[in-house]
Amino acid sequence: MTSPVRLALLGCGTVGGEVVRLLHEQSADLAARIGAPLELAGIAVRRINRDRGELPVDPSLFTTDALGLIKRDDVDVVVEVVGGIEPAREWLVEALRAGKSVVTANKALLAEDGGALHDAAAEGGADLYYEAAVAGAIPLLRPLRESLHGDRITRVTGIVNGTTNFILSAMDATGAGFAEALEQATELGYAEADPTADVEGFDAAAKAAILASLAFHTRVSAADVHREGITEVTAADVASAKAMGCTIKLLCLAARGVDAAGRETVNVRVHPAMIPLTHPLAGVGDAFNAVFVEAEAAGPLMFYGRGAGGAPTASAVLGDVVAVARNRLAGVRAASESAYADLSVRSMGEALTRYHVSLDVADRPGVLAAVAGVFARHDVSIATVWQGPAEGSAPGSGADADLVIVTHVAPDAALAATVSELRGLDIVRSVTSVLRVEGEA
Amino acid sequence: MTSPVRLALLGCGTVGGEVVRLLHEQSADLAARIGAPLELAGIAVRRINRDRGELPVDPSLFTTDALGLIKRDDVDVVVEVVGGIEPAREWLVEALRAGKSVVTANKALLAEDGGALHDAAAEGGADLYYEAAVAGAIPLLRPLRESLHGDRITRVTGIVNGTTNFILSAMDATGAGFAEALEQATELGYAEADPTADVEGFDAAAKAAILASLAFHTRVSAADVHREGITEVTAADVASAKAMGCTIKLLCLAARGVDAAGRETVNVRVHPAMIPLTHPLAGVGDAFNAVFVEAEAAGPLMFYGRGAGGAPTASAVLGDVVAVARNRLAGVRAASESAYADLSVRSMGEALTRYHVSLDVADRPGVLAAVAGVFARHDVSIATVWQGPAEGSAPGSGADADLVIVTHVAPDAALAATVSELRGLDIVRSVTSVLRVEGEA
Incomplete structure (x- = not known):
């Protein structure tokens, strides 16, 4: 058999230990x-004597x-x-x-400065693989970058992001609020002591940048990603979603569009x-991940x-290790970064989305007309409206009524401006829930 | 830009036409x-003037x-x-x-004689790609053979197999029998005029052979695959499944095992x-495909x-075309067939599975003991039993009773022998449904 391919392992925590095993x-x-x-060939760690x-x-x-190990002549990978x-x-x-x-x-590094890594790979004629950076064990990047x-x-x-999916699944199952569900996730080991990176969406945003770069042949970095976390999702939001036959998920979305000048974005x-319960992503519970890909010829795909x-992460790492080791033996390099399309990144305000808005309004004539007028002024088309007495109010009593409106697709800025104007209306006692709606068939 | 990579397209039907487009x-x-x-470079067809x-x-x-086209010097792929x-x-x-x-x-050819193709590829130092042969557009083979x-x-x-999944989904949704659901599938274009290859499981068996070869690094051909179609699935079977919180699917299964001598098979x-409704495959409806993969480190994955x-098929074909064209330009060949493990194929009789058996029995003392005795004699352990009056019978009237038994895992031969002996018992009026049970957590 040929002489061995020699690895330098940087890091020996949970994932590194599994790689060794x-x-x-x-x-x-x-x-x-x-x-x-x-x-x-060696394992670089911060403290050698850790258990x-x-x-x-x-x-x-x-x-x-670590640097000394990397530079050793007998290290190939x-x-x-x-x-x-x-x-x-x-x-x-x-x-x-x-x-x-x-x-x-390393998703954070790839999303922050993947370009520097790809450039260095091109310079050195080396392979750069990172299947484990997004969605752990799910073979996703190779399908995107090849299949x-x-x-x-x-x-x-x-x-x-498994942590937020666990929290939202728990909120959906038990009716708990965010804080209570987070506490449960922490106790069970699904959330870290400082959950910021997960619950504020930083982790998901890094992965979104990596996925978008591969899917659209364009360098996208974390700074290009509009990011909102789940800390403001309330039990009332979850109940609103349920009433609509939906569930709430923290989604990463990357979509093609066209700007005013007709250029692709x-x-x-x-x-x-x-998202509707009938969508394949709705059934992805607990800490599982799934990615739904739509392609023109292939149609819908899910991983x-x-x-x-x-x-699981070590499985993805080792799959890549086998690939780069084979390439070395064959004396070849895998296809390098594909960023030829270089699409411009559209701002969130221009992104097309749909809103679900729940309002607590005065129950008297003219209210629906006034509310509908706000949507019309912002050129937002209404898909469905439901109006009924608020809990505890008798119909026609002049007390509060609940008004639930779901829009058609419109630019996010127009939708946000609509909600902002609704908040200022006298007849709107409060805006009880605002959520984007995704995943229509 | 470099000089073009030239393709010979063999066939220009539905898929070929989409490839051209x-x-x-x-x-x-x-x-x-x-x-x-x-x-x-050229398109080989049977009749040039077809519309x-x-x-x-x-x-x-x-x-x-076709052969003349293939041999032309200006054809690369x-x-x-x-x-x-x-x-x-x-x-x-x-x-x-x-x-x-x-x-x-070409799944049929790959399953019948994939070895001949792999050998020819090795001989010529050429790439052989076939993502479209299994599960159409789903990027599945590359994850299996690389990730x-x-x-x-x-x-x-x-x-x-989309045709049988459409038929079984329809039977589940409407309570229709096989013949009626097949008729509907034919009318809607989901079944061919001669549906044999689909409903008898030949198509799925070819794909099973290809998947097993890749997953287990072993040459598996269609002849190695135990095959049963769906023509004998009855409305009563579907109803039995529903009563168990399950649905019926035509599954292709490939699993590792160990033989009596301790060798892997x-x-x-x-x-x-x-399969239980809680299994991710249960929700795969209509003509969709999905493949559930279990790996030691990665855990469960689904595509x-x-x-x-x-x-969709053309999407998979073109993904492969891009890969082989890149390889040609780089002057390299992809990883070739991996069949080093060369596991022996275990017969169906030795396969471990579980049975769900519904019996119409006489409602009198000693019946359950007699039936349970048959299972025990074949060393089959019972997981759950349900007994109740048959429809239209009063309890204790000496009329018929329904007895539903679900076993633990046992060799298929022992389960089949158990059912055969049950059929011969006086007290068993009829065996109303026998189905394997898969997909336990």
């Missing part, structure tokens, strides 16, 4: 699939000198599972420029939205699986 | 993704001489969408031996089975989309 357990299979054995359980690895492989922007960027740019293949799960290259993707809609955003966790 | 419509995008334009609607193609490209064993096998072996890349949607190569797949469970089969139709 799988490299050991599957070594015969991996060698057969690659045509050469894989060998760990890592029983890892099947020679303790002398641990080092705190660098596997990074540390996360964060620095020093990961410096390490990976160094490795790629030196012609070493890189496999990384669908004969087609034209029009829209990607994903549930890519792309809009990328992360926000909570109502479903575990989005996080040590073993 | 997409090549035309997407030409700029395809060229940008490949780094060179794609050009049609093909308005195809955006020079009519002089049509020829009836051969795309086959004709189907059937011969002459497709001769054509593709010729092309691959001559070092031309092949993209094919999951760092993992160990334990089981693949798929709904891979693989079992591949196609048959109707009850969902359109399994047939001109445009």
